[in-house]
Amino acid sequence: MLKLFGNTRSRAARCMWMLEEMGEPYELVETSVRIDDLRNPAYLRLNPNARIPTLVDGEVVLWESMAINLYLARKPGPMELADAAALGVAAQWSFWAVLETEALLLDLLSHRLLLAQHVRDPSIAERDILLLQRPLGILDGALKAREYLASKTFSVADLNVASLLGWGKLAQLDFAPYPNVARWLETCLSRPAYPSLLSLRRHK
Numbered sequence: 179m180l181k182l183f184g185n186t187r188s189r190a191a192r193c194m195w196m197l198e199e200m201g202e203p204y205e206l207v208e209t210s211v212r213i214d215d216l217r218n219p220a221y222l223r224l225n226p227n228a229r230i231p232t233l234v235d236g237e238v239v240l241w242e243s244m245a246i247n248l249y250l251a252r253k254p255g256p257m258e259l260a261d262a263a264a265l266g267v268a269a270q271w272s273f274w275a276v277l278e279t280e281a282l283l284l285d286l287l288s289h290r291l292l293l294a295q296h297v298r299d300p301s302i303a304e305r306d307i308l309l310l311q312r313p314l315g316i317l318d319g320a321l322k323a324r325e326y327l328a329s330k331t332f333s334v335a336d337l338n339v340a341s342l343l344g345w346g347k348l349a350q351l352d353f354a355p356y357p358n359v360a361r362w363l364e365t366c367l368s369r370p371a372y373p374s375l376l377s378l379r380r381h382k
């Protein structure tokens with residue numbers, strides 16, 4: 179059985195969402211971000227970055243959540259993306275999301291939610307929102323003429339990008355200026371596998 183090292187409150191949740199969509203049985207090896215969980219020799223052999231998530235599929239050991247999901251998308255089943263062009267598009271949007279939006283969204287989430295009240299800085303949040311205008315505009319344009327990013331149906335491309343933009347939703351980012359993104363994000367985050375993940379989070 180596949181083993182995923184991580185926890186529901188980390189980027190491992192993105193891989194859990196994918197596994198839930200696939201209906202693939204897996205074992206979640208509960209791993210926190212504490213030093214004793216990440217910097218022990220057994221875990222470092224799997225992931226020298228000392229970060230979560232890590233996927234173990236027999237001989238295959240993978241880290242980087244987006245790469246894990248792109249690998250999982252090659253497996254037969256409802257999330258399979260067999261077409262090389264669609265896989266290329268999925269990789270494009272996944273790299274794009276990490277490079278163009280992740281740092282800004284995490285910073286926004288930090289200054290709106292994660293940090294203690296007294297160190298949150300609304301001016302940093304405002305700057306993040308301004309800098310997100312360009313990538314969100316690009317995504318909005320891409321979604322103007324199509325329902326999903328890489329194929330006619332929901333795929334790993336949508337899942338990877340929506341899992342990041344979900345941070346924006348948590349941070350109360352106003353998606354109204356990006357109506358196509360707002361519509362698509364709502365569709366992605368309304369999928370049955372996504373709330374079941376949220377309920378897993380609540381039970382932890």
Ligand SMILES: N[C@@H](CCC(=O)N[C@@H](CS)C(=O)NCC(=O)O)C(=O)O
Nearest residue numbers: 188189211228229230231242243244
């Ligand atoms: N780009 C990596 C980032 C992994 C990452 O930073 N994971 C966090 C948890 S969400 C972590 O392990 N943090 C521990 C640390 O940085 O010490 C991915 O997407 O898998």
